[in-house]
Each structure stands twice: as structure tokens, then as C-alpha cells.
Amino acid sequence: MPETTPIRRHFLASLQAAKAPQQPYRHWLLDRALPLEAASAIVDLPVRPAEIEDTHGKRDSHNESRVFFAGDMMADHAVCRDVAACFQAPETIAALQQATGADLAGNYLRIEYCQDKGGFWLEPHTDIGAKKFTMLVYLSTAPDGANWGTDIYDNEKRHVGRAPAGFDQGLIFVPGNDTWHGFEPRDIRGVRRSIIVNYVIPEWRARHELAYPNQPVQAA
Template identity: 45%
Template sequence: MSTALIGAELESRIASNLFASLASAARHDQPYRNWRLQGVFPEPVARELAALPFGPVELGGVSGRRELHNDARQYFAAEVLDAHPVAREVAQGFQSPAVVRAFAEATGANLDGTYVRIEYAVDQDGFWLEPHTDLGVKALTLLTQLPAEGQEDLGTDIYGGPGDWRERSAFEWNGALLFIPSDRTWHGFERRPIRGIRRTVIVNYVTEEWRAREQLAFPQSPVTSR
């Protein structure tokens, strides 16, 4: 089978998994509407993602916002797509019109004309994130988890507002937290010990106004649901 056919087959499997994961997602309406997904990627893809050879960000004692370490962050873009086929195949899956349409129909988000941005986050002890909303040029946020053993308490913290902690999402293998950014979608990561390396795949659809074009999987190709 040719490389192109293998890529198309895996893209199709990724799409099929996303459809099933969205269809069975549990919707929560408080403190804002969000969805909890399971089985986001085919199991072989999830395992391959967890094995990507990216090291943790060296914090230097500074954390609270991801942009403080922009120079060390990894994206499924440019040379990463060329060096790691699974990264390209996942990015192509989220670029698929059928997948874009499925997310739009499930959430009500208007994604046409946005761009796929996928960050592969590798966090270590000392990492934390202050509550924030993602409001602005992000049209959808999907936080997918690839935990190691003993990391059950490393899920995303959800707030009713700054300083109003409500719950912590489960940090389940190949699960995800999904929401449409608004002025209510407060989330973060409370200070707590991280044993080993915390790996997450952060998928956003972002608008044309996104300035860091080098972070986009396909910066010349906005998505469409048609």
C-alpha cells in the first residue's frame, strides 16, 4: 500500500474515532457548557502520540502562563509534520471537512474559515496555569490527555470565575475536555505535584487573526465544513 493510501486510511480512522467520541460525549452545563470525551484517537495513534520524543519545558522556576515559554513549545506544524508522520495524520484529521462539521454540529461553533492549531504540551513538576478563558481568537478548545500511571489527579481545573474553583476534570487516557471559548470558560491548572511527565495534545481552531502563523498546521488552508 502506498504512503498516501496509508495516510488516508489513518486519517479516516482518526475521523471515525472523533465521530464516535463526540457522539458519546457527556455534556456538562455548569459552570459553563463543556463536553468530556473518551477514546479520542484510535488506540495505536494514542500510544504513538504518547511516545513522541519531545522533552518537557524547562520552567526555570517560572510558570502560570504557557506563553512565558513560547520558545520551547511544540506544535504539529512545519518540520514536526515532516519528522513525525503521526503528527501530520492527526493534523489532517482535524483539517477534514467531515470532522470540522462534526465539531460544529456537536457544539454550535462556527468553524468555517478557522485554522488548525495543535500544541503537544509536555509539562513537569513546577508547572501550573492561572485561570484563563481562551476568549479571543480561539474558536474551539479540545484538551486531550495522555497520562502515565499515577497521574489521575492531573486534569484541568474548571472555575466559575477567577478564584472560584468548581471541579477538576478526570485525567483519563485518551480522554478530553472540549469547550467553546467565551468570557465564562475559566480553566487552568492548580499548583500540585506532577509525577513524571504530563502530556496533553491541545487542539484549537483559531481565527484568521491568529498572529503566530508558524504554529498552524496548514497556515495557507483554512478549514471548511463543506
Template identity: 45%
Template sequence: MSEAATVADPSSVEGAILASFAAAERRESPYVNWRVFDLFPDATARALVELPFHAIELQGVSGRRELHNDQRSYFAGEVLDQHPAAREVAEAFQSPRIVEAIMAQTGAKLVGSYLRIEYAIDVSGFWLEPHTDLGVKTYTMLYQLGLPGQEDLGTDVYANRETWIERVPFGWNSAFVFVPSDKTWHGFEARKLHAPRRSVIINYVTDEWRAREQLAFPNEPVRGL
């Protein structure tokens, strides 16, 4: 089956996102965050897990994703033309209906910001130091494509840089969401990855974001209804 044949129609993608937001689990500690389930239609999720991107060659260096900027993959430019699933997701999160729903749910200020979507494939040796995403990011969704046996590969949540609180279960077609602040500490403790860990990092960023080639629609700031 071709990749194109596995992708859901745009209205069903938006509908699934809105339904998942409506059913999201809100948590107040150690900072406000949301756990989202069944984010996309299953056809879209299956198409995403099959995207032919490559894991970063860490060469013993990890701790921050930007250490390997030259190898990172984004739903931008030619990728949107080559992979229907990437375009489906990008167009959904560019949609005023979805933007409006995110703002209503989280209070994030998104109008005038830009959509940035990174596709990550992590392998053993990967880890991330605790960080907050505070700065030019106005919204963070860590979307998970967890396969059976990968439940322990979720994001680690901290009360501060030094105090670990919990690990988000790395589920299939699920996501961990927060609005960046000086309290939104998260990272990834080093652990054995027996199979590649696939995730999609969805951010909205301000106009100050310099790497415009990473943006899904670099000339189109998002808008609400």
C-alpha cells in the same frame, strides 16, 4: 516498532473521532463543556505518547504557557513530515467531515479558521492561572494522555477567576472540550507531578492569529462539507 508502524489509517482515525463525539458527555455547569473518551484509535494514542518532544525548562517561571513561547512544540512545519502521528491528527482535524461534526455538536463557528495543535509536556513547577481562552480561539480541546497514577493531573474548572469548581480526571485518550466565552474559566492548580504530564491542545483560531508558524496548515483555512 517504528513510530510509522504504530499509526492507524486516516479513515479509522476520523471514524474514532466521530464515534467519540457521538458518545461525548455534555455538561452544563459551570459552562457548557464536553467530556470525550477514546478519541483516537489506540495505535494513534500510543504513538502520540511516544513523540520525542521535550518538557519545557520552567526555571521557576509558570502561570501562562506563553511565558515559554521559545520552547513550545506544535504539529506544524517539519514536525508533520517527521512524525506520522502528528500528521494523522492534524489531517483529521483539518478534515471537513470532522469540522462539520464539531460545529454541529458545539455550535462553534469554524469555517475560515485555522488549526493550531500544541503538544505539551508538563513537569513539577508547572501551573496555569485561571483564564478563558476568549479572543482569537474559536474552539478548545484539551486532549489527555493520562497514564496510571496521573488521574489527578487534569484541568481545573472554575465558575469565575476566583471560584474553583472541579478537576477533570486526567484519563488516557480522553479530552475536555469547550467553545471559548467569557465564562470558560479553566487552569491548572500547582501540584506535584511525579512523571511528565503529556497533553495535546487542539484549537481553531481566527485569521488574526499572528504566529503563523504554529498553524498546522497556515495557508489552508478549514471548511465544512
């Protein structure tokens, strides 16, 4: 078995200790999802937040400005390579499958680096179809950042909670027709930083978004 890297070892420990609320759908809440050095290195990436006036409640409304751990980002920045390697590793895939029940083998890793500013919001929606797994790791350093977590809704789209979003906390869920989530409009003073880790189906068309576009993940 390949040597366990510090990022992988740290993440697997966080996953093992995660809380797993069952309502309104099963999800997992992580503390210290990444080692502090890796989380801080992501924050320090030389990527300026895009100037977006209105997302219209959807991330894909401004696809041209989105940033992924792929291509040049992987080539130019060690932290992108190291974090991607953690979530590509068969040991990580096996642990995620065991913890969540998600079927990930044969899918592809997609990591988005988000930097949201004032005016950002997301309508309630579900990640279904092409996305087989979703994890957010919150990386905001602003004083109010802990309140900038993902909003959670029930099947009637009633707001029932909000994920804790302190620095390096995380949220996991397995997309389905009941996994309603979004981001209620609120005052963002500073930058709401996060990474979103997805595993997507082989038919994913935007191959430039994938960390390893020619290497599907496999479990150990």
C-alpha cells in the same frame, strides 16, 4: 465525500458519545478520544520535555520551547500528519460545529503538544478572542496522571471541578467570557502529556504554529 480515516472515524464516535455538563459552563468530556495506536504514537514522539523552572501561571511565558504539530513536526512524524488531517477534515469540522455550536469555518488549525513537569501550573483564565474552539486530550501514562486534568472555575473564579484526565480522555469547550479554567499546583511525578487543539482566527500572527498555515478549515 472523502473516505473516513480510522482516526477521524474513532474521534467522531467519541464526540458523539461525549458527556456534556452544563455547569459552570457547557463543556464536553470524551473517553478514548483517539485510537490507542495514535495516542501511543504521540507519547512516543522523540521530543524531550522542556526544562522550565516556573511558568508564572501562563503557557506563553516560554513560547520558545513550545511544540506544535506544524512545520518539521508534520514533515517528520506520520502521527502528527494523521492527527492534523483528522481535525482539518471538513467532516470533523461539521461534526464539531453541530455538537458545540462553534463557528469554525474560515479559521485555522493549531495543535500544541504539551509535556508539563513538576512545578507547572496555570492561573484561572479564559480562552477568548483569537481562539474559537479548545480541546485537550490527556496522554499521561504516569500512575497519578488521571488527577492531572484541567481545573474548572465559575465566574467568581471559584474551583468547581476538574476534568477527568485518564489516558486518552478529553475536554472540549467553546471559549467565551465565562469559560474559566486553569491548572492548580499539584505534585507531578513524571510528565503530564496532552495535546491542545484550537481553531484560531485568520489574523493569528504566529503562522509557524499552524498545521496548515495556508488552508483555513471548511465544513462538509
